[in-house]
Amino acid sequence: MRASQFYIKTTREAPVEAETISHKYLTRGSFIQQIAAGIFSIMPLGQRSLDKIRTIIREEMNAAGGLEVTMPVVQPRSIWQESGRADTYVPPLAKFLDRREREMVLAPTHEETVSIMGRYGIASYRDMPLILYQIQTKFRDETRSRGGLLRVREFEMKDAYSFDADPAGLDTSYDAMAQAYRNIFSRCGLDAVMVEADSGSIGGKDSAEFALLADSGEDTVLTCDSEECEYGANLEKAEFIKTLNAEEKADEVEKFPTPGLKTIEALAKAEGVSESKTAKAVFYTIDDQVYVVVIRGDYEVNETKVRNLMGGSEPRLATREEVAAAGFVAGSASAVGINSKYVIADESAVENANLLAGANEEGFHLRNVNFGRDWNADHMGDIAAALEGHKCPRCDDGYLKQHRGIEVGHIFKLRTVYSDTMNVKFNDVDGKLQPVFMGCYGIGTGRLLAAAVEANHDDRGMTLPRSIAPFEVVVVAVNMHNNDEVRELAESLYRQLNDVGIETLLDDRVEAPGAKFADADLIGMPVRVVVSPRSIQNGGVEVKHRKAARSDSTIHAADQAISAVQAILNS
Incomplete structure (x- = not known):
């Protein structure tokens, strides 16, 4: 072409x-x-x-x-x-x-x-x-x-x-x-x-x-x-392996004041414990019903897993108005006292004892909240988001990256x-x-x-592999319209390359050499062959792989150019 x-x-x-x-x-x-x-x-x-x-x-x-x-x-x-x-x-x-x-x-x-x-x-x-x-x-x-x-x-x-x-x-x-x-x-x-x-x-x-x-x-x-x-x-x-807190015997629930404490981070810090000792409550609306999603405080909710657990219904974070209308107290909420059919629980909140949780009362939280005794959930499973650094679920030594x-x-x-x-x-x-x-x-x-x-580019343009580049080779003819020797050699190479089955573009446009070179690099032609008065004077044609440095080209005699191109393409 x-x-x-x-x-x-x-x-x-x-x-x-x-x-x-x-x-x-x-x-x-x-x-x-x-x-x-x-x-x-x-x-x-x-x-x-x-x-x-x-x-x-x-x-x-x-x-x-x-x-x-x-x-x-x-x-x-x-x-x-x-x-x-x-x-x-x-x-x-x-x-x-x-x-x-x-x-x-x-x-x-x-x-x-x-x-x-x-x-x-x-x-x-x-x-x-x-x-x-x-x-x-x-x-x-x-x-x-x-x-x-x-x-x-x-x-x-x-x-x-x-x-x-x-x-x-x-x-x-x-x-x-x-x-x-x-x-x-x-x-x-x-x-x-x-x-x-x-x-x-x-x-x-x-x-x-x-x-x-x-x-x-x-x-x-x-x-x-x-x-x-x-x-x-x-x-x-x-998925990931969820760590367990140390086994504890269930203690009695204790309500205590927490004025101004609205986040898991603030609650854990005030109590001097890890966030893993808390039960986080997040409100989602699913099919026009507000649900309490309970997960251990150091984990995040994976909404896709929630959707799958709930049979494909799309969850979305409930609005402040929806939360208030459902009777929940944002910042002090938990599943304690909530009808279990409106509770979705992650395994992490179910398997750990004596967690801190909201008291469903403004400015108050609960100590020693335990699943099965203090709250229940009709919907349970893995709904936690895996993050970098979590333990790999398939091997003993690996961590997620x-x-x-x-x-x-x-x-x-x-x-x-x-x-x-x-x-x-x-x-x-x-x-x-x-x-x-x-x-x-x-x-x-x-x-x-x-x-x-x-996956295949540099600062000059695309470096597409031979298999999907639009052309395998571009023959750049410099000043071919003013130089019969350049034109004849460029035309000859173009025909020979196509005859041996190499898809070749002959850049015969009336453009400056620099513009032609820039286009060849941008488009990502795997091999560039330059025919110019200078290359002929130096012994033939200049052949260069697209991924090579700008100055990393070699001069080949005209009768060896096809073999040089094939060697680069085959490598």
């Missing part, structure tokens, strides 16, 4: 709203163009890189036994009502009425549609295992799109779905998809880690995300610092969530009707490109 016939409109300045490296460089390099908040056009350079990402994904999915399909972006809302997600999906579905006044939605994901496909095609256990995948557009009306392609409203995703006859088959499909994802990320130049994750609005029991550890990420990932342990989880899912991360892929064991609601059944070996076990596996192609830039 000749640059004079291509669309290269680079800029020196990034958009003022660009916060991440990928947003800045993809925009400056004319890979993407923003149309509205969270909505982008893909320009020719970006299209070439995304085509390569799609090819890698297709090769790995096909190798894992996947069959490609295409499902509609516009769907009737009725199929979402069938699955039970029409009114609960977050963010809310974007919907409209068609000309016949039927409710339609823009699909944020395709579990419903693929369930219908499975319902139609799967009759017997002999029809499984089956893996279907597509690369298709999605729309999620995110309230806060950011980071260029990292969080958008309209985006392209590869989503795959597996159908199996039993849990063991689902495990096999899940593991095969996990390995395919590792291959995809490796080929795209990403060192992504697989960590446990919450299933969110997709549903199902188990899930894992692949995260690129990067300061620009908006996810929080916790990993074990022990080299022998592979535990990792995102913040929503992460916190990272920022970019989610680049997510895999789910849906099990029978959708096959139950959408009647995806099959006849087993005994002729009995059984629900299909399903899995779901997603990768955002645009986000993958953005993550690759976050």
Whole structure:
């Protein structure tokens, strides 16, 4: 491809709203163009890189036994009502009425549609295992799109779905998809880690995300610092070993005045004890009902875990007005005397004795509060947020370390969530009707490109790996329009490189050499070949790897240039 016939409109300045490296460089390099908040056009350079990402994904999915399909972006809302997600999906579905006044939605994901496909095609256990995948557009009306392609409203995703006859088959499909994802990320130049994750609005029991550890990420990932342990989880899912206070015999409850003490920190300090000796009460509103969430004072509440414990209903911090209307005294509250059906308790508050807690009376607290005797809860479980420094839940020696991360892929064991609601059944070996076990596996192609830039860049621009760079080589011809020798040599190298299968861009634009070099660095061409009067005078052409220092180039005779380029690319 000749640059004079291509669309290269680079800029020196990034958009003022660009916060991440990928947003800045993809925009400056004319890979993407923003149309509205969270909505982008893909320009020719970006299209070439995304085509390569799609090819890698297709090769790995096909190798894992996947069959490609295409499902509609516009769907009737009725199929979402069938699955039970029409009114609960977050963010809310974007919907409209068609000309016949039927409710339609823009699909944020395709579990419903693929369930219908499975319902139609799967009759017997002999029809499984089956893996279907597509690369298709999605729309999620995110309230806060950011980071260029990292969080958008309209985006392209590869989503795959597996159908199996039993849990063991689902495990096999899940593991095969996990390995395919590792291959995809490796080929795209990403060192992504697989960590446990919450299933969110997709549903199902188990899930894992692949995260690129990067300061620009908006996810929080916790990993074990022990080299022998592979535990990792995102913040929503992460667990940890909770320490126990020394065992004590339950003492009698004692009310005492605490004027002006409104925080756990102030209460513990006044009593001369650790915050682990307190029971913290936090008020949440769930389905219009105020609940008291009780946790040991040195821990924080994980709202995702609360949501899962409460069957998927979204919790939000109660307002002052809601707390007052429910009869609670903020700053002096506890679960003592509260109906247990409105109490949610973390294990840490249940398993420790003689805790300090609010007396539900302004300016007073209680000593020696004990679960089971002084208060109870109908909802109990792990609702504590894991933080850096907490004990690893999987090994004896490790502690959790916190990272920022970019989610680049997510895999789910849906099990029978959708096959139950959408009647995806099959006849087993005994002729009995059984629900299909399903899995779901997603990768955002645009986000993958953005993550690759976050992982591969320097102060001059992108340093994309050969596998996904828009071109492998750029031949920069200096003054070719005024120098026949330069033009002929540049044209010859351009033809030879393309003839041996190396995707090459010939920069034949009437631009200053410095502008051409800057564009090549910004766009991230893996190898730059410079043909100029000076290089010819010095013996041939100048060859340089993109990641090398500015001055670290080598001169090669014209008949050796192709071999030099191949050596760099193959290394």
